[in-house]
Structure formats: C-alpha cells, structure tokens
Amino acid sequence: MLFLGYDVGSSSVKATLMEGEKGKVLSASAWPEEEMPIDAPKPGWAEQDPVMWWNNLVTVTHRLLEKSVVEPEQIRAIGISYQMHGLVLIDKKRNVLRPSIIWCDSRAVETGRIAFETIGKEKCLDHLLNSPGNFTASKLAWVKTNEPEIYEKTWKFLLPGDYIAMKMTGEISTTITGLSEGVFWDFKENDVSSLITDYFGFDLNLFPDIIPVFGEQGILSEEAARELGLSPGTPVTYRAGDQPNNAFSLNVLNPGEIAATAGTSGVIYGVSDQKKYDPLSRVNTFVHVNHQPPENRYGVLLCINGTGILNAWLRKNVSGTMSYPDMNNEAAAIPVGAEGLVVLPFGNGAERILNNRNPGALFSGLEFTVHSRAHMIRAAQEGIAFAFRYGLEIMKETGIKPEVIRAGHANMFLSPVFAEAVANSTHTRIELFDTDGSQGAALAAGLGSGYYHSPEECFRSLEMVRTVEPQPLLTEQYEKAYNKWNETLMKMVNPNSP
Secondary structure (H helix, E strand, C coil): CEEEEEEECCCCEEEEEEECCCCEEEEEEEECCCCCCCECCCCCCCEECHHHHHHHHHHHHHHHHHHCCCCHHHEEEEEEEECCCCEEEECCCCCECCCEECCCCCCCHHHHHHHHHHHCHHHHHHHHCCCCCCCHHHHHHHHHHHCHHHHHHCCEEECHHHHHHHHHHCCCEEEHHHHHHCCCEECCCCEECHHHHHHHCCCHHHCCEEECCECCCCECCHHHHHHHCCCCCCEEEEEEEHHHHHHHHCCCCCCCCEEEEECCCEEEEEEECCCCCCCCCCCEEEECCCCECCECCEEEEEEECCCHHHHHHHHHHCCCCCCHHHHHHHHHCCCCCHHHCEEECCCCCCEHHHCCECCCCEEECCCCCCCCHHHHHHHHHHHHHHHHHHHHHHHHHHCCCCCEEEEECCHHHHCHHHHHHHHHHHCCEEEEECCCHHHHHHHHHHHHHCCCCCHHHHCCCCCEEEEECCCHHHHHHHHHHHHHHHHHHHHHHCCCCC
C-alpha cells in the first residue's frame, strides 16, 4: 500500500512516496532546485503566487513518478502539509484574486495590534489564546481596508493548504487546526470567533466548510489527476500546517514532547494539554493535529523568521558558489563565539518573539583584520541558535520545559555547528531523525485513510540518525557567547536603555 505526501513550503515543494507496511520511502523529490521567489512590492511585504505552488507541485509529482516504478493506481491516499499563516483569496470561479500574503509578511502588524487593544487584551487571550497579531485574520482585514475592490470580489478565503486541496479535489474546506493558526478560532466557545468576525466585519460566508484533519477531504478530480499524472478518485485524507505536521512526522503528539525545524524559518513546537498562552503573544498556541476533546492537544509555537533564509542569503551573496556542506565545514573551523562577531538573524519580516518588531538583521563587531567569510557563516549559525534559546526562555513561561528536542536531520540541522550550538546554548539534548514534512504527510495520509489504526503504527520505522548532547565545556563557552548576543539584541530593540 502506497501513500503520497506533499510539503508545500515557501522555498520549495517536496513530495515523498511511502510504502505503508514497512513505512519506507520509495521515492522523494523537491522542486524547484533553487528557492521559490518571494516578492516584496514594499518593504516588509512578502507575497507568492499560489499558481506557482501548484505548478511546482505538478512538476515535483512528475519527477517523483519518473524516479519510481509504481503505477499511480497503487497510491491509496494523499496528505498535504503547507506553509502556515498565508492568505489566499478566490472568487466564485475559484480564480486567485491577488498574490498570497504569506507568513513572513509584516503589513498587518498594526492592524492586529489595534484589534488586540480595541477588543481587549484579556478578552483576546482568554478566547483566542493569542493576539490577532500578524496572522491570517489581520491580513484579511488589511485587504478589506486597503484593497476593497479585491475584498468585494472575494468568495472564500483559504489557507495555502486549503488552496492546494481545492486544486486537487475541487472541494472548498479548512480545518480547526488551520483556523486556529489564522487566529479565527475561539477556544472558549469552540467555534469560529465572533470576536474576530464582529470586530473586523467578516461575513461568515467567507469561511470554507470545516472538516477534520484526518479523514477523506475529497478525491482527485479528473482534471487534477490528468495534470499530476495520478489516478482520479485518489482520496486526500490529511491536511495540516507545516509546523504541526513537522511535529507529527517526529511522533510529537503528547504533552511535554518538543519538535523543532530550521528551514526558511525556525520553529520550536511544544505539545501541551493545557490552554496556556504568553501574555505578550510572543509565542503562540494553536490546535494540534491530534486534538480530540476531552483529550486536548495544543501546540505552543515559537517562530523565528530569519533562519535558513539567512544561511541562503550568505550562500548567495557572500559564499559565491559554495555548497551548504562546504559552508558548514568553514564554520566548523572557527571557535565558539566567532571571535567576537555577533549576528542577529532578524531580517525576514516582523518577529513575534520581539513583539512584532521588524528590526532587520545585524552583523555586530565585524573587524576587517580578524573576521573572514567563515566567521560570518559561524556567527550566523550561532545567532540563529541563540534566537532559539531566547525564544525557549519565553516558552518556559507557558509551561514548555524541554528535556529533549526532536528534529528532522535536514536543513540547518545538517550543520554540526548549528546542532551543537542549539544543544549547548539551550542545555537540551537534540535527537535527529531520518524524516521530513513530506514523509510525515504521507504517513498521516495512511492514518487518515484508515490503513494505520494509531499513530504508533505510523512510526514503527522512524529512525534516529544521531543525538547531540550538551557538553559542559562547550556549554560554558556558548553561555558566554549567548550573553554577548543577548546584550547586542537588547541594545538593538531598546536603543535608549542605559
């Protein structure tokens, strides 16, 4: 029995074909080979064309099938993972009305801030567990105010994964998990938030139908199957945002378990059975994929926008033709602390852990006679790890206190320097597994189709690649480097402080 999983990110679309019985990867592919472009019509904006996501998904599917020897009819079900917090607007003919305002776009920060204060901070946190912030609801409100002609044409708003599912099946739907990540969900009333709809003036007809995360969500239409080279009638049986899905792929489903990822953005995602929140909404609480009251499961999400995108920026603009492994090797030759060079990685939109400030990135302490390209790469990777540490201190206030962090052996966790910096600066063991988001989506499709009867069955073949343990001598060195990094950050965000 075969299952197909997609991970539709802002950098690429990944696809994996899994064999169900043994839980093994038969074929995997990603497209495009270089990162997908992110358009910035104005500073702080970030947009992508949803049609580009679909076209890349079509391409990666054909590449995947070319690399395998299976027949499309053997694929029992499809799962979708997608970049969170994006906004897609469609008209009644299901045409996209404007480019998607994606997760790292900052234009709606002020919209969300005013809503938070006007509705009332305590009321927002009590019902939404979050500030409206820069999430999908605020982005939709921004369009309503600033592009009324687009808003008037809008039939439905969708999250990125909803759009992909629509293209596959023709069905218009979303999930509670998705609505919570857009800050449309009232945790107290267990329904679409009237606080949000009333304040922003959203018509409930704009909302797609709500369906479960697991279970049949539609079947491949004749048209989609023809485009993809798949079999019509194949069911889509799972849909979730990339971070809850990443947690699922690592078997992080129970209270106290922690997952991390370091792709374009960096995330630490902890599972709780308590409706807790950060009063400043610097980390955010959403509905996890296996939330089934009375067994409540919430995901507390720490996001750092400027993670892999910083590494990619260095590769493109500083390292020339170097590969990422070569960059990692150069960084490893530099001592902890990069001989005084500090990098703040905040150059990819408003950062929630900084109260939705968008300060930009910073290289501090650069000395031309001391520092080289290798120092810049090392300091950047350490700076990202230190941002994780800074955010974890906030997460601990919500009851998330990790003893172990699980991550896929992918993206920046392929760098020994980065993994070492995270383990030693957070004083936490890192467990790296041979999995990724598209594999998780494929296994989840198996669970949603009923082939697997429990998550435990899904993860019988999940393999740990290696662990990274904090080491006392290195922990001491990283603590000194972190303190210098934190001092630099405080000066940046509080320039008038003594």
